Amino acid sequence: MRIRKAVITAAGRNQRALPLQTLVDRDGTEKPLLCILAEQALAAQVEEICVVVWPGDESRYMQAAGKLAPSIRFVAQPEPLGYGHAIWCAREFTGADPFLHMVGDHLYVNSGAPASAQRLIALAEAESCTVSGVQPTREGLLPRFGAVAGRRLPGRSDLYRVETVLEKPTPTEAEQRLLISGLRAGYYLCFFGMHVLTPRVMELLDGGAYTLSAALAELARHEQYLALEDDGRRYDLGQPYGVLIAQLALALNGPDRPQVLSQMLELLADRELAGSRQ
Numbered sequence: 001m002r003i004r005k006a007v008i009t010a011a012g013r014n015q016r017a018l019p020l021q022t023l024v025d026r027d028g029t030e031k032p033l034l035c036i037l038a039e040q041a042l043a044a045q046v047e048e049i050c051v052v053v054w055p056g057d058e059s060r061y062m063q064a065a066g067k068l069a070p071s072i073r074f075v076a077q078p079e080p081l082g083y084g085h086a087i088w089c090a091r092e093f094t095g096a097d098p099f100l101h102m103v104g105d106h107l108y109v110n111s112g113a114p115a116s117a118q119r120l121i122a123l124a125e126a127e128s129c130t131v132s133g134v135q136p137t138r139e140g141l142l143p144r145f146g147a148v149a150g151r152r153l154p155g156r157s158d159l160y161r162v163e164t165v166l167e168k169p170t171p172t173e174a175e176q177r178l179l180i181s182g183l184r185a186g187y188y189l190c191f192f193g194m195h196v197l198t199p200r201v202m203e204l205l206d207g208g209a210y211t212l213s214a215a216l217a218e219l220a221r222h223e224q225y226l227a228l229e230d231d232g233r234r235y236d237l238g239q240p241y242g243v244l245i246a247q248l249a250l251a252l253n254g255p256d257r258p259q260v261l262s263q264m265l266e267l268l269a270d271r272e273l274a275g276s277r278q
Helices: 035-044 058-073 083-088 116-127 139-144 171-177 199-204 212-220 243-252 257-277
Strands: 005-010 020-024 028-032 046-052 072-076 100-105 106-109 131-136 146-152 157-169 189-197 226-229 232-234
Touching: 005 035, 005 083, 020 199, 020 243, 028 035, 035 046, 035 058, 035 072, 035 100, 035 106, 035 116, 046 058, 058 072, 083 212, 100 106, 100 116, 106 189, 106 243, 116 131, 116 189, 116 226, 131 139, 131 146, 131 212, 131 232, 139 171, 146 212, 157 171, 157 212, 189 232, 199 212, 232 243, 243 257
Parallel strands: 005 046, 005 100, 046 072, 131 226
Antiparallel strands: 020 028, 100 189, 106 232, 131 189, 146 157, 146 189, 157 226
16 A cells, blocks of 8 residues: 555634644744645655645635645535545545545644654555554543544554544543553543545545544444554644644754743743732
C-alpha cells in the first residue's frame, strides 16, 4: 500500500478561516496554516492534496496556497453536514486509493524527527491498514475528541489494535469502555487529528450519513485497524487563545526559542513589577 494522496478538511462553518491564519513557522517564514499542513504532507511523500472547503472559499484558499497551489485541488462541501460528510466529499479525488487525512484547523508540532505524518504513513504502508494517530488526553477534554481503546501490540508500547471507537464520550462512558492498562488515571487515547484511511473507510461513511468515528468503529469490527500513539502535540486554533498557543508552540520548537523565552520572561517580569506597584 502506497500513500500518495492527502485530504485536508477545512469546511467547518466556524473554522473555515482558521487554515488561512498566518503563523510564523519554525524557519521564521510567515505562512498560512494551510501551507504548513500541505508542506507536512508533501514532506511525507504525498504527491497530491485535496482541501475540502466551504462553497465559495476556493479562490481564497488557492491564493493562500501560493507556490503550493499546483499540488492542491479544492473541493466544496455543498452542505454543512458534518465532518464525516466533508471527508466523503473528497471521494472522487481519493478514488480507490488510501489517503492521509489532516484536520485543517489543527497545527501538528513534533520536537524531533520523523514528523507525525511520516510515522503514520510508514506504519500504514507497512501494515496495509487504516491507522489513526492518538494521544493520551485528560478526561476534561473528552468532549472535543473521538477516542479509542484496544490491545497493545506485543513489543510496542505505542501501538494498539483498536477494538472500540467512541465519538466525544462522556467521562462515564470512557471509564466503562475506554480504559487502557498503563495510561495515567483520568487519561484516554483520543484522536490526534491525523489518520491514514483506506478506501473501505470512505465506503463506510455512506454518503456522509455516518461520522468518521462511527465508520472507524464499524471498520474495527471487520479488519485490522491500528492506533499509533504520537509524541508530537496537536493545537486546535479554534479554541480560546488557540492561535496564540499554536504560534508559541512553533516559536518554542524553532531556532528562535531562546529569544522568545527571553521576551516572555521580560513580559512576566514587567507584569509582576506593575502588580507590586499597585
